[in-house]
Amino acid sequence: MVFTSHIFIYYYLPLLLLVYYNLPHGWRNAFLTVMSYVFYGWWNPWFTILMLATTLVNYWCGKIIAARGARSLQSRAALAVSVIASLGALGFFKYSMFFTDGVNRLLALGGTDPLPVLQVTLPIGISFYTFQSLSYTVDIYRGDAPAARSLVDFACFVSMFPQLIAGPIIRYRTVAQQLVYREHTLPRFSAGTSLFILGFAKKILLANPMGEVADAAFAAAAPTTLDAWFGIVAYAFQIYFDFAAYSDMAVGLGRMLGFEFPKNFNAPYLADNITDFWRRWHISLSTFLRDYLYIPLGGNRLGPSRTYVNLATVMVLGGLWHGANWTFLVWGVMHGTLLMGERWAGKNSLYRTLPKTLRIGITFVLVLIAWVFFRAESLTAAGDYLAAMFALQTTPGSSLLLAAELYTVRNLAVAAICAILTIQPIQAFDWSQKRLNLAAAMFVLMLFLLALAVMPTQAFNPFLYFQF
Amino acid sequence: MAFGSRISQVTLVLGFLAVIFGVPAWQVVVEMGQQRPVQATDVFRDAPTVKNLRNFEQTLEDNWWGQDSIRPLMQEGLFLSLRDTGAKALKGRDGWMFYKPGVQYLIEQDRTEVEPSDSIWAAPPTGQTHRDSVVRAIVAYRDQLRQRNIELLVVPVPSKASVYPDMLTRRFAGHSGEFRSPTEDLIEELRQQGVPVVQLFEVFRRARQTDSVSGSCESYYLADDTHWTPQGAAVAARAVAESLHRLGWNSQAPLSYTTEEVRVWRRGDLLDMISIPALSERCPAEEVHCERVLDPLVGPMVPQPDARDGRFKNDHLIDTPMESSVLLLGDSFSRIYQCAEPASLGEVVKSESAEELDTAERLTETDGETDATNVLTAERTKRMLPGSAGFPSLLAYELKSPVDYVVSDGGAATDVRQRLSVDGEILENKSVVIWEFAERDASYGKDGWKDVPLPPEM
Incomplete structure (x- = not known):
């Protein structure tokens, strides 16, 4: 969904605000998460699976790091899994066609037939939410931020629709406190x-x-x-x-x-x-x-x-x-x-x-x-x-x-x-x-x-x- | 966070919420008032696939209550304040308008074609450009026709900006003859492949040069339309006929056609495309002098009212033993002034000679009652005016022999051949196919340049 579209301005946003402000505080993050998945899935519902997988992997890695202490072997392994999974997904979806193209150029120099290219559709916003979720495990590992209170809070952070697609890139530590408590005021x-x-x-x-x-x-x-x-x-x-x-x-x-x-x-x-x-x-x-x-x-x-x-x-x-x-x-x-x-x-x-x-x-x-x-x-x-x-x-x-x-x-x-x-x-x-x-x-x-x-x-x- | 007085905050927030809640709320009221189902709930009716979601979004946008009122109003406002003519037209000099894709074709580089693929494995790019695919499709069609002893003559029609670059920008004022369209390179390539092509660019350049020397102010294109004037069509018909004679491809016994002058007043298709009422009001209907071609036996060569859309066999061919050996495949450049035009092709607002127009008006005034059939017939008659004065009839006049034609507006790249491919009868006894297409189709051809088989032999 695009902010400058009829459906966002006249349907998505009013519905979101209407329900959000009528929910008890404790439900708002969950509702925001659901609506963010709707926002993201509007391009292609299949993309939400990748975002959910990224969220789950990084959430559990964060949990292990927080539980085992920063310098333990398990924490290092969890951080490694988080980095490999996040950057691996980014690398595959964003760079595999670029890589194949590079290989084909080299093959062409040697007079060899080019390889067929795997058509990978780039999930929109992947560069942004990958970086954001990666910042979560790194911040916990460094001791710069606490682990998320719940999976819902973390999923809300990763999928938050306003900056999901094109930033600004929000680090977990910036909004960790706001996910727990935030003020809704007229000003x-x-x-x-x-x-x-x-x-x-x-x-x-x-x-x-x-x-x-x-x-x-x-x-x-x-x-x-x-x-x-x-x-x-x-x-x-x-x-x-x-x-x-x-x-x-x-x-x-x-x-x-x-x-x-x-x-x-x-x-x-x-x-x-x-x-x-x-x-x-x-x-x-x-x-x-x-x-x-x-x-x-x-x-x-x-x-x-x-x-x-x-x-x-x-x-x-x-x-x-x-x-x-x-x-x-x-x-x-x-x-x-x-x-x-x-x-x-x-x-x-x-x-x-x-x-x-x-x-x-x-x-x-x-x-x-x-x-x-x-x-x-x-x-x-x-x-x-x-x-x-x-x-x-x-x-x-x-x-x-x-x-x-x-x-x-x-x-x-x-x-x-x-x-x-x-x-x-x-x-x-x-x-x-x-x-x-x-x-x-x-x-x-x-x-x-x-x-x-x-x-x-x-x-x-x-x-x-x-x-x- | 200090952010202004409370009253200004409340004003801003209430104003914002009033707009974003008011528009969909009023939409619901309108739909319920019309006893229609609430459209916004359609999203729950179909599976949430990419296609369904896009369709839902598009329908919602197209059908909202402000679509027909606010959009034209804004387009008019943008035109009046900033001279903005929208996505389809460019404003030239002295009130001339140009079709934007036609101009973009002349400016842009020949791009590489991207082959659509349903497979997750794509073949490596071939590097074939649009122009390559045009040449390949034309050469392949020529080869198919030759197998049936039919010759092919290709006629790319210059866009208005190719003939009148000086009316689009001052950069060409005084030296429009220096303009060279990329289509001229395409023509060279086709000729190298042995395909005969009529070079209308040079023909129009010479015509304009001759006019400037003689002081004539003949115009070969309409000012607020994408198409040529009858004079432009006549110049092209003459050039095509000369090519056929030169090639020795016109061997029919000559017929003695005559012509009569008919004046019509037209509003151009560009005015229709940009839909700005203020602009339409400022542009008076353009007076167009047509030469209507008359057959010695049947008079104007217009198709029967029940002729299938886009496919016409000239009346006199049905009534006489004379068969046409020439088939013209073309687009709206072949339809204009010739036969029934769709509304998108401009509008004839007045005709001088026309008993047809009188008839049309009479038909719609039957005792104050509106007869649906009469209105349709009247509308159709109006849209045909003057009839028998377009490129096919002018070509027949120059050749002194009849011409059959199949036209598809904007579809000369592929669609017109697809129409032909399902009708073997029309290719019977033909020795020449003339393929006319607007030059912009080389890049913007509807459906691309596909290989299309000929119809089965009868």
Whole structure:
């Protein structure tokens, strides 16, 4: 089910709120779990079996770790089972086709017939809930969190529908206490409503139109330099307003249900270097990778060389986490290389002496270039697109028609609004926590009505991060 | 968490809840008022399979009470405020409209085909592109026809943007002749495979150049429609006839057709597709000058009212011993101005000559009472106007011999051949098949480019 769909807004959400708020507190987690399975199974009911299996395995592993003490042999075995089961499922469903494709390429080099490819359907959201459930056993093993009070609480944590499909990635220790007790108050509910509506409007009114521009530019055989730059800027807006919208809606829905989830974006395109960008972009993923991968690998404690290796490892794996494609790998390598470069240059580098606005501009351009790999369907397509951006290829006549599709009044107006909103240091998450006056409440409601009215005029357009 | 005054919180929450509860509640009231079962409960009727869930969701969305009122209103609002013409059309210059998929075909790269598979084991990708599959399907069809001593002539019809790129974007203003459609590469490939193809792109380029020199303002495509004007169809018919003569494939005894001019006023199919009333009101019906082709024996060559949809055998062929040796397979480019058009193909709002229109109007005004049969006949007559003035009749006029035709709107890639495959009679005594298709079908052809067998020999 998609948040920006008729069935979610007018049927699922009212039913959920109606029943949830009329249940005794003790039943709410169980009801939330059932409704989350309905939400998840709406794509494909069979997917729920995998999520249930992941939940059961990690719950029992957590129980063993909690019972036997962190350093016992059984605990280590339980942790190993948890890691292997979670990452094994992720590896099979997400990377088996990528692996077979790689083998076939090697076989082709040797002139051997390719292997048939096992068609594996990627269960939606698997990357997110796998990481979440893994964080549970690791946190217990490290002594950072207590074991779940019951299977229902843990199943509620793993399947919690607001952030199940596309994050933010919630660690168990963040919500452990809230699963036991949480407050349902009018201020929290209204803050959630406000953030949900802002996310909803961002997705419908900004991300979707920008997505059409990006799709057109990337589908073109040979866009002009101007069209290619406009296309990648549109994609940068699309992915930000799409993903941040999902996070806003998730946090908003969480608040409506009494939860408080962490902030996932902080004006990322105002970053003045790549390190800063990763402090602002998909914060829940970067902190997850930092705490569960970078620091266990040694972080920056084992000398400069090892720090570079650790940075590169984290970014390459972070890239591959987004998808089983060479393009994501290259995207991760690019970011890893830039992070290493910044660390090598240090805090007194020449770059740091540049005016901040210029540094923001340079960082944005570097992020845009990396987005090309993130968006393109293949490395060849990414290469062609970069060639168009830097005027390294001739434009066939027919591609000049792209102007008619790109530079419409609507697209230019939406791009301008995106640009203005992007450079605001206060983003929706922060704004929704500030004092709300009546005029602002009315504005938010009007925005909701407008987005609802525009929704049926758009083709089906799921969130970008669903594919990861 | 400090979050505003209580009154603003209450306003926001109540407003939000009123919307999300109000819409489904009113839906239930509407359905119960109409004594229909409550649609939302349908989810419990069928097994929760992926297909059933999608159908349920789609039905719920399509049938809600605001669907027919809010959506057009918003589309109109988006057009008036942001000039947004929706997913199917692009706004060009001087009021011209273009079919978006037709433009996208020209811009996009030739993509690799993905073979659908029911098996969990997929064969490795073949790397075949859309264009490869078009060439393969056409060559295979040519080979099948040759086994029956029938020749194939292929006629890809340029989209409006291929002929008028300058009316879509200023980038081509003054040098539209430099535009080259990817279909021209497809034509080259087909010719290399020995398939005769009529290169209409060059024909229209020359026609426009000649017009610009002579100062003529002839238009070969309709401004707010995806199709050509009768003049465009005539230019194409002339080019096809010349190709047939050149190839020596037209050997029938000449008939002396005549023509009469008929004016009709049409609203384009693009206006229908984008469904924005404000835009339709701003675009007056376009005056179209047609040349209706008349057979010396039976007059206009229009099909009988009881002819099966999409398959027409010209009237005069039935009444005379003369049989057509030419069969035209085509799409809506072959149907427009020729025979009954579905509503999606635009609308004739007025016809000059037309006793048919008078008849149609008379039929609907029988003593103030509405006779269902009369209304249907009247509607059908209107949709046929002017009739016998489309590509098939114009081709017959140029060839001086009759042309049989099978048309399938948007289905020239595969559907039209599938229709032919179940009717062996129509291929009898044919020596030439002309296969007309809109160029965008190379990528967006309905049902793809399947291999289709010929009908069994009679």
